[in-house]
Amino acid sequence: MVQIAIVYFSGSGHTHLMAEAVADGVRKVADTNVKLLRITGEQVNQGRWNDSDTLNQLENADAIVFGSPTYMGGIASQFKAFIDAASAAWFARKWKDKIAAGFTHSGSPSGDKQGTLLYLATNAAQHGMIWVGLGEMPNPDTGINRLGGFLGAMGNLTPNANQKEVMIEQSDRLTAESLGQRVAEATKRWNR
Amino acid sequence: MVQIAIVYFSGSGHTHLMAEAVADGVRKVADTNVKLLRITGEQVNQGRWNDSDTLNQLENADAIVFGSPTYMGGIASQFKAFIDAASAAWFARKWKDKIAAGFTHSGSPSGDKQGTLLYLATNAAQHGMIWVGLGEMPNPDTGINRLGGFLGAMGNLTPNANQKEVMIEQSDRLTAESLGQRVAEATKRWNR
Amino acid sequence: MVQIAIVYFSGSGHTHLMAEAVADGVRKVADTNVKLLRITGEQVNQGRWNDSDTLNQLENADAIVFGSPTYMGGIASQFKAFIDAASAAWFARKWKDKIAAGFTHSGSPSGDKQGTLLYLATNAAQHGMIWVGLGEMPNPDTGINRLGGFLGAMGNLTPNANQKEVMIEQSDRLTAESLGQRVAEATKRWNR
Amino acid sequence: MVQIAIVYFSGSGHTHLMAEAVADGVRKVADTNVKLLRITGEQVNQGRWNDSDTLNQLENADAIVFGSPTYMGGIASQFKAFIDAASAAWFARKWKDKIAAGFTHSGSPSGDKQGTLLYLATNAAQHGMIWVGLGEMPNPDTGINRLGGFLGAMGNLTPNANQKEVMIEQSDRLTAESLGQRVAEATKRWNR
Numbered sequence: 001m002v003q004i005a006i007v008y009f010s011g012s013g014h015t016h017l018m019a020e021a022v023a024d025g026v027r028k029v030a031d032t033n034v035k036l037l038r039i040t041g042e043q044v045n046q047g048r049w050n051d052s053d054t055l056n057q058l059e060n061a062d063a064i065v066f067g068s069p070t071y072m073g074g075i076a077s078q079f080k081a082f083i084d085a086a087s088a089a090w091f092a093r094k095w096k097d098k099i100a101a102g103f104t105h106s107g108s109p110s111g112d113k114q115g116t117l118l119y120l121a122t123n124a125a126q127h128g129m130i131w132v133g134l135g136e137m138p139n140p141d142t143g144i145n146r147l148g149g150f151l152g153a154m155g156n157l158t159p160n161a162n163q164k165e166v167m168i169e170q171s172d173r174l175t176a177e178s179l180g181q182r183v184a185e186a187t188k189r190w191n192r
Numbered sequence: 193m194v195q196i197a198i199v200y201f202s203g204s205g206h207t208h209l210m211a212e213a214v215a216d217g218v219r220k221v222a223d224t225n226v227k228l229l230r231i232t233g234e235q236v237n238q239g240r241w242n243d244s245d246t247l248n249q250l251e252n253a254d255a256i257v258f259g260s261p262t263y264m265g266g267i268a269s270q271f272k273a274f275i276d277a278a279s280a281a282w283f284a285r286k287w288k289d290k291i292a293a294g295f296t297h298s299g300s301p302s303g304d305k306q307g308t309l310l311y312l313a314t315n316a317a318q319h320g321m322i323w324v325g326l327g328e329m330p331n332p333d334t335g336i337n338r339l340g341g342f343l344g345a346m347g348n349l350t351p352n353a354n355q356k357e358v359m360i361e362q363s364d365r366l367t368a369e370s371l372g373q374r375v376a377e378a379t380k381r382w383n384r
Numbered sequence: 385m386v387q388i389a390i391v392y393f394s395g396s397g398h399t400h401l402m403a404e405a406v407a408d409g410v411r412k413v414a415d416t417n418v419k420l421l422r423i424t425g426e427q428v429n430q431g432r433w434n435d436s437d438t439l440n441q442l443e444n445a446d447a448i449v450f451g452s453p454t455y456m457g458g459i460a461s462q463f464k465a466f467i468d469a470a471s472a473a474w475f476a477r478k479w480k481d482k483i484a485a486g487f488t489h490s491g492s493p494s495g496d497k498q499g500t501l502l503y504l505a506t507n508a509a510q511h512g513m514i515w516v517g518l519g520e521m522p523n524p525d526t527g528i529n530r531l532g533g534f535l536g537a538m539g540n541l542t543p544n545a546n547q548k549e550v551m552i553e554q555s556d557r558l559t560a561e562s563l564g565q566r567v568a569e570a571t572k573r574w575n576r
Numbered sequence: 577m578v579q580i581a582i583v584y585f586s587g588s589g590h591t592h593l594m595a596e597a598v599a600d601g602v603r604k605v606a607d608t609n610v611k612l613l614r615i616t617g618e619q620v621n622q623g624r625w626n627d628s629d630t631l632n633q634l635e636n637a638d639a640i641v642f643g644s645p646t647y648m649g650g651i652a653s654q655f656k657a658f659i660d661a662a663s664a665a666w667f668a669r670k671w672k673d674k675i676a677a678g679f680t681h682s683g684s685p686s687g688d689k690q691g692t693l694l695y696l697a698t699n700a701a702q703h704g705m706i707w708v709g710l711g712e713m714p715n716p717d718t719g720i721n722r723l724g725g726f727l728g729a730m731g732n733l734t735p736n737a738n739q740k741e742v743m744i745e746q747s748d749r750l751t752a753e754s755l756g757q758r759v760a761e762a763t764k765r766w767n768r
Binding site: 093096097114118121122124125126128129130131132134136137150151152186189190192 | 669672673694697698700704705706708709710713726727765766768
């Protein structure tokens with residue numbers, strides 16, 4: 001049984017739906033356990049994030065999938081507050097050799113989302129983690145990876161999206177599921 | 193009269209059409225002169241690019257707009273061969289304080305195009321150039337910046353594009369024109 | 385008289401010293417006014433940064449120089465909280481066509497500082513700002529740009545640095561001053 | 577027995593010495609076989625790289641380590657010509673799920689080398705490869721990772737380097753060896 005943690009911040013709720021889709025993808029793989037750990041703004045005060053329970057759960061995970069909306073061309077500050085606080089885990093090399101992956105959501109197709117994934121991969125490398133990208137070519141039939149991002153899963157709202165409720169595109173949901181399944185399989189392979 | 197040079201490589205022809213649209217944008221601004229300088233694979237032999245006429249024209253320009261398709265997440269090797277050969281201009285600081293900008297085209301909406309623009313901006317910074325981005329918000333009415341890229345102009349083919357002839361989306365043409373116009377205006381302001 | 389704002393976060397104090405050096409560089413140029421605006425962790429609560437006075441001063445500036453330590457391969461979360469809050473200025477295009485530049489400090493020579501400057505340039509491009517890099521080659525005599533960063537000014541502590549007091553290398557101080565002077569001259573040229 | 581291929585370009589010879597050090601690191605690990613595949617400018621004509629033997633060897637490898645000098649803030653054009661030609665392998669997903677890593681060398685400590693490693697990781701992600709970074713903290717005693725790069729191994733010449741013969745710093749040699757050893761161990765773990 002491998003443990004997959006999905007740690008993410010979501011402002012409007014779209015990245016939360018992406019996180020749930022990643023979790024659904026993990027659950028398709030036998031002998032995996034997935035945990036959704038949502039970072040909130042309430043955890044950030046005086047500029048610092050603090051939640052030892054989340055850090056403990058991440059320390060016990062075999063894989064960590066990082067997710068954040070892309071705000072102003074980068075990860076949300078609330079998520080960076082978590083990452084900065086996790087420098088203690090970095091210093092102690094607690095995440096070294098864990099599997100890592102990432103996903104993001106923003107308003108427009110590019111929306112500088114690649115920069116977000118490049119950053120998440122940089123942070124994972126600082127921790128000595130093993131980065132697993134999406135691994136899927138853009139598939140016009142299923143819509144998986146319709147945006148053509150490779151370092152991780154990307155999603156955005158199409159212009160004709162129903163904005164009355166918080167939702168994500170079905171193709172992006174499948175993309176995120178695909179990432180979750182891939183991470184789960186990679187984590188099992190890495191730890192067998 | 194300010195001189196704007198557009199130096200670019202195009203494989204399939206899409207980036208060439210983007211370059212022409214950038215030029216059209218420049219031409220909307222009075223007292224500007226625009227030159228299209230196309231890098232070709234034929235200029236690259238034994239791994240080295242060589243064309244002193246192109247380098248001379250760039251040295252005389254007030255602004256250089258760099259364009260390349262995004263191949264495998266980065267600029268085309270043929271264009272990098274030109275950039276590497278221009279290290280002589282870098283060493284002699286010949287492009288210092290010129291205005292710079294960039295554009296790219298690829299198959300999918302993200303297609304890791306942001307990485308291409310980040311690289312073009314990095315190269316311009318090495319030369320000591322002044323980087324002018326797109327400056328336009330995504331506009332659902334005109335289609336300008338529909339992809340949500342900000343460091344420069346991005347284009348890609350929509351799934352229902354007519355593939356029988358080489359073409360670019362009308363929205364991407366307007367985006368590239370917008371960049372050309374902005375660069376022309378910035379170059380005039382910088383050199384008045 | 386052009387207004388140059390230096391907005392920055394500093395944790396241990398090194399980036400603060402870099403900011404002061406940038407300001408000293410600005411002051412070398414006649415008819416400039418420079419303001420140091422320090423973002424603090426105390427301004428970030430419930431995950432949100434809020435300081436309307438800082439935003440007002442930035443709106444009135446002709447140039448904004450952004451500075452942050454590089455933490456975990458990216459800008460400090462406290463600084464990102466400021467940037468995210470400034471999305472209101474982004475939406476209203478209040479910083480469009482202002483001059484922008486950046487600087488960063490971290491413990492090691494690379495320390496993934498390029499990623500920080502790439503991000504700051506991305507954010508500036510989202511705002512439609514004009515990016516001015518360092519513009520200086522590495523100079524072994526003065527130590528200016530000893531690290532070989534071009535998108536902005538970089539500093540780090542050399543291994544034999546006196547760690548008892550917060551200080552920055554003399555070469556990095558000169559690098560930051562050089563950036564400040566360059567930004568001031570570019571801002572005057574842009575606004576003459 | 578796992579097969580590790582090191583594919584690289586070297587202009588002045590420094591990256592070649594880094595490649596040899598990576599190979600030495602691989603050889604420290606039992607049951608591994610390492611091949612050094614050097615891309616040359618002579619293989620690039622009419623702007624295209626072509627060497628089917630190299631591509632065949634890469635297809636048979638369990639891991640590919642990519643190496644290039646950083647020229648003008650990015651990989652050498654000759655190496656990009658190889659990467660662009662390998663888009664055939666990308667399209668056929670021939671490198672999917674192989675282990676990947678990267679290294680680079682340039683004149684100055686930063687020298688925009690992070691951008692090179694970010695690009696190599698982006699390209700690996702396009703192929704669906706699994707990225708293994710350096711995994712080592714900067715160690716002042718051994719000099720391993722003295723530059724503080726994490727996505728891969730970085731090297732540069734210190735100002736007092738003997739420039740009469742092509743050499744690399746001993747600390748950078750150890751850093752590259754460390755990467756080779758880590759890649760070998762990761763490849764065995766991934767394929768056991």
